[in-house]
Amino acid sequence: MFGKVMVVDDARVVRVSLGRIMKSLDFEVLKCEDGQQALDTLREHPDVKLVMLDWNMPVMNGYDFLVSIREMDEHKQQPMVIMVTTEASIPSMMKALAAGADEYVMKPFDIEMIKSKLDLLGVAYQQ
Amino acid sequence: MQEPQFEFMREFLLQQSGLVVEESKMYLLRTRLQLLVREHGLADLNALADKIKVQRNGELANQVVDAMTTNETLFFRDQYPFDALRDVMLPECTANNGSAIRIWSAASSTGQEAYSIAMTVAEALPGAAKRVHIVGTDISEQALQKAASGKYSQIEVQRGMPARLLIKYFEQDGNNWSLKPEICNMVKFKGANLVSPGLAADMRANGPFDIVFCRNVLIYFAVDARLEVIDNLARCMREGGFLVTGAAEIPRGQHSEWKSVPVGNRNLWRLVKKP
Numbered sequence: 073m074f075g076k077v078m079v080v081d082d083a084r085v086v087r088v089s090l091g092r093i094m095k096s097l098d099f100e101v102l103k104c105e106d107g108q109q110a111l112d113t114l115r116e117h118p119d120v121k122l123v124m125l126d127w128n129m130p131v132m133n134g135y136d137f138l139v140s141i142r143e144m145d146e147h148k149q150q151p152m153v154i155m156v157t158t159e160a161s162i163p164s165m166m167k168a169l170a171a172g173a174d175e176y177v178m179k180p181f182d183i184e185m186i187k188s189k190l191d192l193l194g195v196a197y198q199q
Numbered sequence: 200m201q202e203p204q205f206e207f208m209r210e211f212l213l214q215q216s217g218l219v220v221e222e223s224k225m226y227l228l229r230t231r232l233q234l235l236v237r238e239h240g241l242a243d244l245n246a247l248a249d250k251i252k253v254q255r256n257g258e259l260a261n262q263v264v265d266a267m268t269t270n271e272t273l274f275f276r277d278q279y280p281f282d283a284l285r286d287v288m289l290p291e292c293t294a295n296n297g298s299a300i301r302i303w304s305a306a307s308s309t310g311q312e313a314y315s316i317a318m319t320v321a322e323a324l325p326g327a328a329k330r331v332h333i334v335g336t337d338i339s340e341q342a343l344q345k346a347a348s349g350k351y352s353q354i355e356v357q358r359g360m361p362a363r364l365l366i367k368y369f370e371q372d373g374n375n376w377s378l379k380p381e382i383c384n385m386v387k388f389k390g391a392n393l394v395s396p397g398l399a400a401d402m403r404a405n406g407p408f409d410i411v412f413c414r415n416v417l418i419y420f421a422v423d424a425r426l427e428v429i430d431n432l433a434r435c436m437r438e439g440g441f442l443v444t445g446a447a448e449i450p451r452g453q454h455s456e457w458k459s460v461p462v463g464n465r466n467l468w469r470l471v472k473k474p
């Protein structure tokens with residue numbers, strides 16, 4: 073196993089497909105439906121090393137989740153965050169990176185795209 | 200596909216482009232040429248081979264070579280060559296060479312490697328990018344056209360490209376992304392066949408090169424053709440120039456000499472003696 077990954081998306085189909093990709097790369101996958109659930113899960117699992125984060129979700133959106141975890145100082149080891157979203161514009165990307173996202177994937181995604189982003193971040197996975 | 204037609208296509212591809220299709224790899228022809236068969240309204244691959252036999256230098260023959268030699272590629276493929284470019288090759292070239300720095304992406308396919316080189320240069324030498332001349336060559340006309348356009352789909356720009364550089368060096372038009380002129384203008388593309396005896400003459404106007412990227416190409420050539428390609432590349436370089444190959448590719452020429460330069464756990468190669 074290469075560690076814990078959180079897949080945060082309100083669409084079940086994305087949680088399943090992205091979860092399946094991350095499992096095939098030998099990560100332990102935790103799934104959340106919105107930013108609030110993701111915050112709660114992160115408190116329970118402070119060893120999550122990577123969050124695959126949708127932007128538009130009910131209750132708490134991905135951007136607000138990102139801002140709030142980057143403001144926390146109790147998590148000395150911050151997880152890396154890859155936005156995985158339909159927000160496919162340069163201003164959105166700039167906003168997310170400025171708030172502390174490490175990488176950005178515009179939907180639709182495939183396994184090659186995800187692997188190449190993990191390579192960029194130096195995150196090890198099952199080859 | 201029938202045996203005589205398969206044998207003919209193997210021989211044709213070897214002659215035309217140096218490409219080796221192993222006997223066990225008939226499926227490669229099937230997967231890569233099926234679209235052409237359909238586009239030209241032909242019955243099957245046998246009919247395609249028969250047509251090429253009659254006209255070895257026609258448009259259809261070019262399209263077959265294109266389809267067989269164009270490989271899908273990604274930006275910043277394998278990452279380490281671009282780190283080595285930034286940390287080892289460019290600093291040495293700028294120190295040793297007050298004039299232009301010439302870089303060649305020798306099998307540039309649809310341009311991702313050449314443009315990754317250009318973006319690395321723009322990041323590493325922001326004021327000096329005009330001193331750096333990059334040329335991308337390929338045997339496939341179709342690949343060259345796409346490369347020269349500098350336009351990529353949303354899927355293509357996400358394969359290997361850091362979001363930070365996508366924001367900085369691309370313009371967006373819906374799902375289509377175009378490289379900004381500052382990067383596009385650093386790179387020229389032209390047709391070249393790496394096994395052609397005329398290669399050095401074809402590349403004279405662009406060289407001699409300080410740095411050559413020729414990655415994951417040698418593996419497709421027969422052993423004899425590999426020696427020729429390596430000597431051909433050496434003829435286009437200056438002595439002391441750097442060659443970047445694929446991880447498993449070791450440059451051996453008949454008339455050129457190379458030494459390895461370890462960078463991390465990989466190797467670059469330096470040209471010690473020109474043919």
